[in-house]
Amino acid sequence: MASMVIRTGRVDLDFGGIRSEFGLPVEFPPAALAEAQQAVGRDVAAGGREDATSLPLVTIDPPGAKDLDQALFVERVGRGFRVHYAIADVGVFVVPGGALDTEVRKRGQTLYLPDGNVPLHPTVLSEGAASLLPDQTRPAVLWTFDCGADGEPRDVRVRRAVVRSTAQFDYESVQASFDAGNPHPSVEALSEFGRLRRERATERGAVELRLPEQEIVPNGDGDWKLVVRPRVDVDSWNAEISLLTGMAAARIMLDAEVGVLRTLPDADDGAVDVLKRSAHALGVPWPDGVTPARLLAGLDPARPESLALFVDATRLLRGAGYTAFDGTIPPVTTHAGLAAPYTHVTAPLRRLVDRFATEVCLAVTAGRDVPDWLRQALPLLPGLMGGSDTLASKVDRACLDQVEAWVLADRVGQEFGAVVLRAEGNGADVFVAQPPVMGRCSGADLPEGERVRVRLTEADPERRKVAFVKVDG
Incomplete structure (x- = not known):
């Protein structure tokens, strides 16, 4: 299991800021607690x-x-x-x-x-x-x-x-x-x-x-x-x-x-076509008649091209709701x-x-x-769950961003091995295995599914931001 321990020894590395930022409740109202306590005594x-x-x-x-x-x-x-x-x-x-x-x-x-x-x-x-x-x-x-x-x-x-x-x-x-x-x-x-x-x-x-x-x-x-x-x-x-x-x-x-x-509309043909083009670019064979489900099920998740294709396949799963x-x-x-x-x-x-x-x-x-x-x-x-799903996603991401920034705060300038997950514009999302971090990487020539060297350019715990740049050569 890949891991990276924060070595600062600080005692203020808590998530109180995230709780405050998102207005998370601290405790239950007294009347709700009283009802819960009453319910405990019921004959099950x-x-x-x-x-x-x-x-x-x-x-x-x-x-x-x-x-x-x-x-x-x-x-x-x-x-x-x-x-x-x-x-x-x-x-x-x-x-x-x-x-x-x-x-x-x-x-x-x-x-x-x-x-x-x-x-x-x-x-x-x-x-x-x-x-x-x-x-x-x-x-x-x-x-x-x-x-x-x-x-x-x-x-x-x-x-x-x-x-x-x-x-x-x-x-x-x-x-x-x-x-x-x-x-x-x-x-x-x-x-x-x-x-x-x-x-x-x-x-x-x-x-x-x-x-x-x-x-x-x-x-x-x-x-x-x-x-x-x-x-x-x-x-x-x-x-x-x-x-x-x-x-x-x-x-x-x-x-x-x-x-x-819990519903999710079928992906249109365009999304599947884009995935097929991604598979071709990554060198992943896609035989005629094989469904996206069958293709993805047969991939080795340890291979970098598989990780990249899994990320691209998220486009098939957009629009979930109740x-x-x-x-x-x-x-x-x-x-x-x-x-x-x-x-x-x-x-x-x-x-x-x-x-x-x-x-x-x-x-x-x-x-x-x-x-x-x-x-x-x-x-x-649907409205209640949609709102809570959005909040849960934001809280999860904020916690990960926070810890990634804490972990890497004293390593700005160091180089890491990474896998390119999704290239967009002048940059890409990359996955660094050690420590296990996902972040944004700038630079040209970042083909999806490739292993690259990246340099950490920013790790800001206050902004919860981590950034890399591709190392040439």
Whole structure:
């Protein structure tokens, strides 16, 4: 894992400036906190919930995570698979129209900063009573998928239940267990099922961009370091379970003609043509009849030309949003990146829309009318989520820019190896592997996908700006 530790020893390297700049809330209003505290004492087994505490569910999350939305158990049944996917039941804790509901609508989603989160819900819920922590009985919305040998669902059930996670894992430890040949029994079938789902996704035309994922982590001395977290196979397999659930939820809502979808229009032919020209310029063969999804899935992400093409392929995924509907099917119902209808239902502790979409699915599958409060909320969700997505993106970028500037502040004038990602005008975006930084580089002759030498010309922590220039020769 590539990393670079800040060596200044300063104690003022925090993100208070970013919190102030974006007006991030410091705490919850007293009335919202009071509602959350009241909700903690509720009987989680009330309301005729199914008792699913015997299922050996486990969670897979980043190390140290406490807001655990999902727990899973994948088993082989005959030639096929049965997938149990428990999602934290936030709806049982939040009173529609109450003070807590009002506050979480303002927040939209949990914001993750290196020095602490700005949670969607009070931590007494998100890291406590509603979180699927190990060895704790919790209310959940339980999805069960019976799938054939091809990984496609034949039957889908969703209902309220009580569950009890048996273990909390992180991605790297689960991957290590597969590599060693001794995965936990609850996820032993995940590798085969996950690979099948990835193959189905590629056949549909789903686009996966395996770009380097920068992360900011503490180094244990009060400073920060940048790392590129390697994407292990378990990341992809686990994500496929979430995507399976979101696609099933979208189908339920479309059949009922009421709900909210995560949508992305199909890229036009011009965007695909531009990508083909980029592939040709990068020396990446594109055989006739091969879809963008199949081509991208076959690239080696460690190669510089692959990184450049992944960046160029982002043009295929522009225009994502949320689409609410009630009584009429909207003109765009699919997410082009997934090549299927899709909605968010698997992260309700961290994202507002998931709670509402889940409640629609529960009502429809139980044969009940969608409640009036829910119908009234649906048209508001695209605006609320769009605003919070924009804010989250800006906060994430500001944090990365800040740490990149801190890391490089004492290295102006030094040279680095870099990969050219996207050339525009008299310059290009480049990726420096060590330390893992993405920045703007000026200069001529910066062909995409090429390895070049660059010199750091600016690293300004006050402006959160890093700049390079190409080294000739």
